[in-house]
Amino acid sequence: MLKPRLTKYMVMMLVLVLSISNVGLAAAADKELSKIVLSKNELSLEVGDSTSVTATGVYSDNTSQSVTISSEWNSSNPSVATAGSTGTVSAKAEGEATITVIYQGKQETIHVNVTKKVKALSKDVQKLDLRIGSSKKINLTATYSDNTVEEAAAKIAEWSSSDDKVATVVNGEVTGQSAGTAVITGKVGKQSVTVDVNVEVVKRVDVNKKQINLLLNGQDDVELTATYPDGSTKVVTELAEWTTSNEKVADAIKGKIKGYAAGSAKITATYGTKSVTIDVDVDLTSKLSASKQSVFLRVDSTNPESDSTADIVLTASYPDSADKPVTDLATWTSSNEKVATVFKGKITAVGSGSTTIKATHSGKTVEIAVDVDTARYLDIDGVEDKVAMSLADNTKTKNLVVKAEYIDGSKETVTSKATWTSNNADVVYVSNGELIAYKSGTATITVAYGGKTVKFTVNVDVADKYEMEKKKASVAVGGTFAAKVFAVFGEISKDVSEDATWSSSSEKIAEVDSKGNVTGVATGKATITAKIEGKTLTLPVEVGMASDLEADENFVVLSTKETKQIELTATDEDGLTKDVSSEATWKSSNARVADVKKGVITANSSGKANITAEYGSKKVTIQVEVDVISRIEASVPALSLKSGDTENLTVTVLLSDGSERDVTDKAEWKTNNYKVAQVSKGAVKAIGSGKAKITAKYGSKSVTIAVDVDTLKYLQTDKVTLTMKPGDKATVIATATFADGSEADVSKPALWKSSRIATASVKDGVIQANGKGKATITVTYAGVKTKVTIVVEAK
Numbered sequence: 001m002l003k004p005r006l007t008k009y010m011v012m013m014l015v016l017v018l019s020i021s022n023v024g025l026a027a028a029a030d031k032e033l034s035k036i037v038l039s040k041n042e043l044s045l046e047v048g049d050s051t052s053v054t055a056t057g058v059y060s061d062n063t064s065q066s067v068t069i070s071s072e073w074n075s076s077n078p079s080v081a082t083a084g085s086t087g088t089v090s091a092k093a094e095g096e097a098t099i100t101v102i103y104q105g106k107q108e109t110i111h112v113n114v115t116k117k118v119k120a121l122s123k124d125v126q127k128l129d130l131r132i133g134s135s136k137k138i139n140l141t142a143t144y145s146d147n148t149v150e151e152a153a154a155k156i157a158e159w160s161s162s163d164d165k166v167a168t169v170v171n172g173e174v175t176g177q178s179a180g181t182a183v184i185t186g187k188v189g190k191q192s193v194t195v196d197v198n199v200e201v202v203k204r205v206d207v208n209k210k211q212i213n214l215l216l217n218g219q220d221d222v223e224l225t226a227t228y229p230d231g232s233t234k235v236v237t238e239l240a241e242w243t244t245s246n247e248k249v250a251d252a253i254k255g256k257i258k259g260y261a262a263g264s265a266k267i268t269a270t271y272g273t274k275s276v277t278i279d280v281d282v283d284l285t286s287k288l289s290a291s292k293q294s295v296f297l298r299v300d301s302t303n304p305e306s307d308s309t310a311d312i313v314l315t316a317s318y319p320d321s322a323d324k325p326v327t328d329l330a331t332w333t334s335s336n337e338k339v340a341t342v343f344k345g346k347i348t349a350v351g352s353g354s355t356t357i358k359a360t361h362s363g364k365t366v367e368i369a370v371d372v373d374t375a376r377y378l379d380i381d382g383v384e385d386k387v388a389m390s391l392a393d394n395t396k397t398k399n400l401v402v403k404a405e406y407i408d409g410s411k412e413t414v415t416s417k418a419t420w421t422s423n424n425a426d427v428v429y430v431s432n433g434e435l436i437a438y439k440s441g442t443a444t445i446t447v448a449y450g451g452k453t454v455k456f457t458v459n460v461d462v463a464d465k466y467e468m469e470k471k472k473a474s475v476a477v478g479g480t481f482a483a484k485v486f487a488v489f490g491e492i493s494k495d496v497s498e499d500a501t502w503s504s505s506s507e508k509i510a511e512v513d514s515k516g517n518v519t520g521v522a523t524g525k526a527t528i529t530a531k532i533e534g535k536t537l538t539l540p541v542e543v544g545m546a547s548d549l550e551a552d553e554n555f556v557v558l559s560t561k562e563t564k565q566i567e568l569t570a571t572d573e574d575g576l577t578k579d580v581s582s583e584a585t586w587k588s589s590n591a592r593v594a595d596v597k598k599g600v601i602t603a604n605s606s607g608k609a610n611i612t613a614e615y616g617s618k619k620v621t622i623q624v625e626v627d628v629i630s631r632i633e634a635s636v637p638a639l640s641l642k643s644g645d646t647e648n649l650t651v652t653v654l655l656s657d658g659s660e661r662d663v664t665d666k667a668e669w670k671t672n673n674y675k676v677a678q679v680s681k682g683a684v685k686a687i688g689s690g691k692a693k694i695t696a697k698y699g700s701k702s703v704t705i706a707v708d709v710d711t712l713k714y715l716q717t718d719k720v721t722l723t724m725k726p727g728d729k730a731t732v733i734a735t736a737t738f739a740d741g742s743e744a745d746v747s748k749p750a751l752w753k754s755s756r757i758a759t760a761s762v763k764d765g766v767i768q769a770n771g772k773g774k775a776t777i778t779v780t781y782a783g784v785k786t787k788v789t790i791v792v793e794a795k
Contacts, residue, residue: 375450546616710782
């Protein structure tokens with residue numbers, strides 16, 4: 001029993017607290033909860049993962065506050081996903097669940113999709129080369145923690161592109177949009193892979209005219225051709241980007257070059273990653289042009305399209321007169337008469353090679369490039385810089401095709417005509433385009449024809465590069481994972497982890513075996529190194545480290561011999577979460593009161609203790625009270641309220657040592673009927689007529705307060721009948737008499753209805769006469785009704 005003096009003191013303090021609280025909340029009586037907003041409404045988790053969701057209450061005055069802890073969290077399928085009182089959603093098993101969050105009658109839901117944990121994700125291509133509008137598929141294979149494999153993981157992956165203007169991706173299908181490069185990322189669970197994409201990346205671009213002479217305001221057209229790595233070509237004049245070194249002299253739009261002022265300019269055409277320039281000369285007086293700017297000849301021509309001679313027509317253009325042929329009047333020279341000679345525009349092939357023919361007239365000069373039995377370019381189908389071959393599969397031999405492109409634009413397959421050599425025939429032998437691999441190693445192949453040579457490297461069972469599967473990794477103390485090294489052969493990658501030599505920078509932190517299996521030994525950081533074929537690869541590893549550590553409860557109240565499991569979640573630098581309850585180091589400040597083992601707290605005797613959990617250099621503390629509460633009391637046993645009223649309750653606990661504590665803000669408050677009354681931290685708000693029970697729980701004790709809202713004796717109006725004329729208005733006041741004898745004007749909160757709106761309408765007690773006739777106005781409040789008869793007479 002409380003002593004008389006203590007009881008008197010408690011009553012005085014309770015009156016003072018209630019008085020202050022009522023004053024503070026009087027101004028908030030009109031503040032109602034409009035809705036609750038969740039930080040996430042959709043969650044995709046892997047088994048064993050957890051994440052935090054917050055709930056925010058938005059009120060009628062546009063203010064907001066966190067209601068996460070005050071809300072009720074329920075799961076439709078706890079075996080799949082659970083939700084703690086602090087908003088922590090944990091994935092338990094594969095499947096779907098709906099988390100419902102309720103606060104003061106408002107509720108929101110979270111759809112949770114739980115999948116198996118993905119421990120590895122692989123791709124079938126290393127890079128993609130696309131044309132605009134073309135598409136190629138990336139296939140993914142996911143390996144789960146239970147060692148099952150999903151070979152069609154592309155359809156369940158999350159896909160993204162680093163540049164949607166260059167390439168887009170849908171379910172693994174990549175489509176080229178514009179010239180450039182992009183990185184495609186596919187993600188399943190916490191694992192992801194990337195694929196480099198090249199769109200319209202060309203080998204070169206060529207223009208049909210490299211020198212143009214224009215008169216003032218004159219115009220000339222050029223054509224731009226792109227050549228791709230596979231040897232195919234495409235006219236890209238209108239697709240290219242055109243720029244000028246001097247826009248006052250000349251510029252270009254889609255291959256149309258126009259001169260504006262006397263002078264010189266360089267026009268640059270860029271397509272993809274390649275560009276070409278055209279020299280432009282603009283003159284006020286005249287220009288000189290040749291019928292051809294490039295000529296291809298044969299010494300002994302057997303091709304009707306490529307003769308041993310060519311006739312060039314030279315034309316002079318003037319601003320104020322017609323064009324004039326000046327072929328015979330010009331001075332013609334050849335830079336190398338051993339290749340070709342020229343007389344009055346007639347070029348004659350002499351020997352193989354290249355020369356430049358110049359024609360000069362009236363101070364103007366034009367140049368014609370002449371190739372005799374000479375290729376301008378050599379292209380090897382399907383070959384860029386490197387070729388991968390292997391002795392173990394069907395790439396032991398490879399047949400290549402060489403095409404020569406001449407200055408006149410014609411092409412010819414010259415595989416058998418070209419000279420093929422290998423600098424290391426013991427590794428790769430070559431003859432007439434056929435490569436034969438004999439042993440592992442590297443060889444350089446040289447192809448020569450028509451004065452041009454092309455070189456490329458052949459790797460036989462030698463990777464283009466080696467790479468680690470991951471850039472960094474984390475593992476628990478005692479945990480293991482497989483570090484992997486992949487050898488990349490062109491478009492193919494191969495797991496060569498067992499061929500590498502593995503080592504750890506600190507075996508006291510992490511050990512690694514000969515196959516790359518890493519085991520966490522102690523908390524800390526280490527670097528795993530793999531050496532293969534003279535290459536050194538490193539993998540930073542964190543063991544037992546965490547960037548964040550959270551307990552699902554930070555305050556626990558227990559009775560003697562009672563136990564409580566604390567769930568401890570660690571988050572690593574990759575954002576991955578893990579339950580480390582059994583791995584953490586647990587300590588109690590007072591084992592006599594409560595001790596702990598692997599997160600399980602056991603209450604031993606009454607008192608208080610602090611439980612500390614440490615993991616990965618992080619620490620959390622849980623306050624524990626054992627048998628501290630002997631009784632719980634509410635400030636009043638029952639409440640009688642009117643709709644809209646707010647009343648503050650206070651909950652006090654009597655501790656085992658005889659002291660008292662106000663736990664109003666710490667108690668768990670609930671209502672059994674939120675349509676009648678809602679409660680938050682002891683503040684009870686009357687919502688609608690009826691009865692409800694408010695329960696306050698703290699520790700193992702609880703107390704219930706009965707609540708009556710709008711319990712009426714009578715509902716009356718100050719007028720029972722009214723005689724009105726059309727257009728008249730009259731005000732009727734509705735008065736409610738409550739069970740306690742008090743009265744209140746309820747005209748506005750009451751529900752008013754007219755039996756005949758054409759005769760009379762009503763809103764908040766204001767009656768409007770509309771037309772001749774009789775109508776009955778019904779007033780309803782807190783379940784009680786009364787009526788007013790309206791007679792509207794003709795004017």
